[in-house]
Amino acid sequence: MNQNYSPGHDSADSPIQRSSLHYATQVLESPPASHDPTDASVPGGVTLREKQIWQSREPIALSQGEQTLFEYFVHQVSPWIDLFDPTSQFSTFVAHLAIHNAGLMNAILALASRHLALNSSLDEDNMPNKEEAALQYYYQTLYYVQRAMQYPSYQTSLELLATTLIISAYEMLDNSTNDWERHLEGVFLIQRSQTIHGESGGLHSAVWWAWLCQDIWAAFREKRKTFTFWVPQKPLSALSPHELATRAIYITAKVISYCADATTEENIQRQMHEAIHLHTVLDDWRQHLTVEFSPLPLGSRKQSTCFKPIWIRPPAFAVAVQFFSVSHILLLAHEPSMRGLDQYLERQCVIRRCVENICGIAMALKDAASSLMSSQALFIAGIFTFENHARQAILELLESCQERTGWPVKSLGVELQQLWEGIELAKTAAAARVSM
Numbered sequence: 001m002n003q004n005y006s007p008g009h010d011s012a013d014s015p016i017q018r019s020s021l022h023y024a025t026q027v028l029e030s031p032p033a034s035h036d037p038t039d040a041s042v043p044g045g046v047t048l049r050e051k052q053i054w055q056s057r058e059p060i061a062l063s064q065g066e067q068t069l070f071e072y073f074v075h076q077v078s079p080w081i082d083l084f085d086p087t088s089q090f091s092t093f094v095a096h097l098a099i100h101n102a103g104l105m106n107a108i109l110a111l112a113s114r115h116l117a118l119n120s121s122l123d124e125d126n127m128p129n130k131e132e133a134a135l136q137y138y139y140q141t142l143y144y145v146q147r148a149m150q151y152p153s154y155q156t157s158l159e160l161l162a163t164t165l166i167i168s169a170y171e172m173l174d175n176s177t178n179d180w181e182r183h184l185e186g187v188f189l190i191q192r193s194q195t196i197h198g199e200s201g202g203l204h205s206a207v208w209w210a211w212l213c214q215d216i217w218a219a220f221r222e223k224r225k226t227f228t229f230w231v232p233q234k235p236l237s238a239l240s241p242h243e244l245a246t247r248a249i250y251i252t253a254k255v256i257s258y259c260a261d262a263t264t265e266e267n268i269q270r271q272m273h274e275a276i277h278l279h280t281v282l283d284d285w286r287q288h289l290t291v292e293f294s295p296l297p298l299g300s301r302k303q304s305t306c307f308k309p310i311w312i313r314p315p316a317f318a319v320a321v322q323f324f325s326v327s328h329i330l331l332l333a334h335e336p337s338m339r340g341l342d343q344y345l346e347r348q349c350v351i352r353r354c355v356e357n358i359c360g361i362a363m364a365l366k367d368a369a370s371s372l373m374s375s376q377a378l379f380i381a382g383i384f385t386f387e388n389h390a391r392q393a394i395l396e397l398l399e400s401c402q403e404r405t406g407w408p409v410k411s412l413g414v415e416l417q418q419l420w421e422g423i424e425l426a427k428t429a430a431a432a433r434v435s436m
Helices: 020-029 048-052 062-081 094-097 102-118 130-148 158-173 179-191 202-222 239-258 266-285 316-334 340-364 367-385 387-405 410-433
Strands: none
Touching: 020 102, 020 130, 048 094, 062 094, 062 102, 062 158, 062 367, 094 102, 094 158, 102 130, 102 158, 130 158, 158 202, 179 202, 179 410, 202 239, 202 367, 239 266, 239 316, 316 340, 316 367, 340 367, 340 387, 367 387, 367 410, 387 410
């Protein structure tokens, strides 16, 4: 990707018209003027003059097409970023920040247009050239950030933090693994430099948890450890229900990092002790759950032959319970086994119950915001499912999630079927060796 792109180089047939946003993006074209020590200053020694270079005094006026994309982000895209944030920072506070910052606004429009480009059925206004527009907004974001980083006040701003998270989401949506990994690590480095974590509060926490949700999936796919090394300070007994939900996501991050370490003769004892610790952490979490995590009654309806629907409200709590089950599955599948067949059968029984919980919850989730992470839980559950009728039910649930979210570009169901084919071939080969 050409990160030296300049928005002044758009062609005459560019899908992005020369709007107020376009010119606001070019404000940083000139090098920064030297600072006058007599300028009025704000707390922290940052001059007002510097901050006003990258932060527009007047709201950025959007063209009609940009306004449509902005509203689409607020109403349709931001909810899945805000899933674990009860204050919905991205659909409220971040939207207000973007009105005065061209970099953040470009990132929002890039993500919105890219999502619409992948899901033409959701495009009620039938906007033309959405893919080209998404790419240009993306490049304009990189251009803006690259130049704004010369200002110390921007380097520690909420605008930069929100912009990098949204661009990371764009990369996830765009199915660009290398770029996504780079931006995930970039968000991590920014947060680490400012000691931002899950208990920081406000937008800082909202970005951190949204970033961790992305990093969990990327780490699982790449078979690597998650980036975070933060340790929560609040005890489970002091957490609100929403904080309990996010703690389940944090525990999943720790389990995925555990699974990234292969068990060897040298580390088997350490792996066993760490697995025991993680099982204790999971049990503690379950024992501290509040009534909000309990399933609600469901009326008579068409039942699946495989899974019983489990209705938990709000959806973030339902996803938290799904990822609690995901953590159990992955931990049981990766921890060393020392008790032979009995332990194997016991683990298989627990894994089967976890799969049933994940799929039962997915059956009752109908909103787009939770469907993205629910589909990830379903994919992991599918890896450990062997009955054909259960596999078919999981494929149908994955298809429903993709229809609601437009993610991922490549169907997880197709990938799961390919994985199952590999498993069946391996089983056939193993059976042939035994019969020889």
